[in-house]
Amino acid sequence: MAISKDEIIHIANLACLNLSEEEIERYTLDMQEILEFANTINNVNTEGMSETIAANNKSNVLRKDEVKTFENIEMLLKNAPSQDEGMFRIPKVINN
Secondary structure: OOOHHHHHHHHEEEEEEOOOOHHHHHHHHHHOOOOHHHHOOOOOOOOOOOOOOOOOOOOOOOOOOOOOOOHHHHHHHHOOOEEOOOEEOOOOOOOO
C-alpha cells in the first residue's frame, strides 16, 4: 500500500500541524515504511498458533479513588507558570 504526499498533508491538517516540504517528504517515507512493516506482520503465517493475550497472568492493581485536601496550596502553586483564583492557568489548547 502506497501513501501519497496529499494524504500526509491531509493527516497533518487534521492534527493542526504546519509541515515544511522537507517534513512532508520525510513523513511520507516514514509512513510508507510503517505500512510496509504492518503488511509484513499481516502476512506472517500463524497457523497452528494459539492466541496470546498477555505474557503473564498479572492484572492491574487498582486503588480506591479518594479525594484528598492539599494543605499547602501556595507551595503547590509555586510550580505554576501562571495561576488564577488558586488554580493552575494553562494556555488554550483547543482550536475553534
